[in-house]
Amino acid sequence: MKAFVIILLVALVIVGGVFAWKAQSKPAPPPAQVQQTKPTQTLYVAVPMGVFLPFSKVEDLFKVQRPDVKIKMMIDTPEAMAEAVEGNKEKPDIFISPGGHELEVLRAKGYIDPKSEVAFGSYQLAIVVPKANPGKVKTLQDLLNPEVKTISISNPDLNAACYAARMSLQNLGIWDKLEKAGKFKVTGCCMSSYKWVLDGKAEANVQFLGCPMDEKAAVSEASKVSFACKFPTDTYYIPQNVAGILKTTKQRALAEEFLQLLTAPDTIKMMYGSRLRNDQNVPAAAGPWGPEQEANPRAKAKAA
Numbered sequence: 001m002k003a004f005v006i007i008l009l010v011a012l013v014i015v016g017g018v019f020a021w022k023a024q025s026k027p028a029p030p031p032a033q034v035q036q037t038k039p040t041q042t043l044y045v046a047v048p049m050g051v052f053l054p055f056s057k058v059e060d061l062f063k064v065q066r067p068d069v070k071i072k073m074m075i076d077t078p079e080a081m082a083e084a085v086e087g088n089k090e091k092p093d094i095f096i097s098p099g100g101h102e103l104e105v106l107r108a109k110g111y112i113d114p115k116s117e118v119a120f121g122s123y124q125l126a127i128v129v130p131k132a133n134p135g136k137v138k139t140l141q142d143l144l145n146p147e148v149k150t151i152s153i154s155n156p157d158l159n160a161a162c163y164a165a166r167m168s169l170q171n172l173g174i175w176d177k178l179e180k181a182g183k184f185k186v187t188g189c190c191m192s193s194y195k196w197v198l199d200g201k202a203e204a205n206v207q208f209l210g211c212p213m214d215e216k217a218a219v220s221e222a223s224k225v226s227f228a229c230k231f232p233t234d235t236y237y238i239p240q241n242v243a244g245i246l247k248t249t250k251q252r253a254l255a256e257e258f259l260q261l262l263t264a265p266d267t268i269k270m271m272y273g274s275r276l277r278n279d280q281n282v283p284a285a286a287g288p289w290g291p292e293q294e295a296n297p298r299a300k301a302k303a304a
Contacts (some may be wrong), residue, residue, distance in 0.1 A: 014066045016053075017290040020223065024203070038068075039068055039070035040068050040245065041066070041070070042096075042251075043069055043251055043255065044074070044090070045072070045073040046074040046084070046095045046099070047073050047075050047096055048076070048077065048081065049075050049076060050211045051096050051098055051241060052075055052268075054271035054274040055096070057294045058262050059073075061261060062258055063192070065261065066257070068190040069254065072107065074092055077190055077191050078097055078099070078102040078159065078160065078189075079102070079154060079155065079189040079190065079191060081095065081157055082102045082158060083240065085111055086111070087283070091248045091249075092246060093112075093246060093249040093254070094243055094246070094249075094252045094258065095111075095243070095244055095246060096241060096242070097158065097160060097242045097243075097244075098208070098239075099159075099161055099163075099238055099240070099242075100119060100241075100294060101163040101239075101287070102159070103296065104242075105158055106244075107244065112244040112245070112246060113245050113247050114244075116243075116255075116259070116291040117242055117243070117288065118242065118244075118246040118259060118263045118286040118289065119242045119286060119288065119289040120262075120263055120284045121159070121240055121241045121272075122238055122239065122240050122278050122281070123210075123211070123240070123277055123280070124208065124229035124230055124231070124280060125148065125161060125165055125206065125207075125209065125230065125236065126129060126208070126228075126229065126234060127140070127204050127205070127206065127230075127231075128194065128206075128207050128226070128227060129203060129204050129205070129226060129227075129228040130197060130200050130203070130224065131223065131225055131226055133228065135148035135149075135203030135204055137204055140168075140172060140174060140229060142189050142229075142300060143178055143204060144174065144177060144178065144181075147190070147202060147203065148203040148204055149183065150183060150185050150201065150203060151200035151204045151205065151208045152189060152193040152194075152197055152206075153165070153176065153185070153186065153193055154186065154189055154192075156186075161206055161211070161239070162206050162248060163294075164231075164237060165231065167235070167237065168235035169236045170295070171235040172232075172235060172283075193205055193207075197225055198224055205211050205225075208277075208278060208279075209227065209276050209279050211277075212236075225233050235297070236296075236297070238289075238293070240289070240293075242289045243263070245259070245296065263286035265285050268284045272284070
């Protein structure tokens with residue numbers, strides 16, 4: 001009997017141990033699923049291809065700040081984006097111009113709210129030539145050389161770089177001479193005008209310094225071209241990146257929130273580290289934009 005009791009107690013201990021082991025080894029309940037915030041709003045932004053990299057950094061920051069918002073982008077040349085604003089039924093909420101003038105053209109046509117325009121960064125003008133420099137261009141006066149038969153440009157009434165270049169060359173007394181000689185070839189956009197000099201069909205091309213190629217020619221095609229000279233900065237307005245909100249937007253508050261992040265001093269400094277140019281060393285703070293900022297500096301100096 002005693003032996004039976006001992007065996008029974010041992011069996012109970014074993015069974016209890018098995019249940020205890022099962023309780024301890026029971027897999028933990030799966031962690032609660034992390035709820036991903038799905039975008040419920042969309043912000044449509046027209047971004048020039050030349051500033052896509054720094055803009056993408058801002059997009060990432062905004063996604064952290066507003067995970068409920070999807071950023072839809074129109075990425076193209078500034079001329080093509082401006083034409084899309086006029087021609088397309090769907091309009092972006094925000095338009096960004098590299099140089100400012102494309103936005104000023106849209107503002108004058110009633111598309112942009114002038115109170116929303118903000119400027120940051122800066123550009124300097126330069127002449128791009130084929131590497132062999134068949135036109136022998138070393139200064140702006142050399143554009144008058146007989147060897148320079150074609151200067152490829154974009155529409156100076158729309159493209160910011162060519163608008164500023166016309167202003168500069170007029171102040172220097174060169175524009176009319178070049179125009180009379182029939183040297184200008186107006187192409188569809190800044191990229192097509194660059195391709196003219198890249199393909200050797202033009203002896204010179206007007207671009208912002210570093211656009212569409214880096215100043216040190218750090219692109220695949222750069223071995224074929226080089227910067228010949230820069231324009232005197234006192235002969236044209238200071239081109240800047242300018243962002244503005246379209247009057248047709250249905251996301252006004254959201255667009256203002258995005259521009260507030262885009263033009264914050266810390267954001268601008270971050271973009272400078274991501275290839276956003278500031279060739280004329282303007283302060284890392286957003287400023288106003290409008291006809292006054294695009295005024296001819298020589299005319300302003302005379303008026304003063």
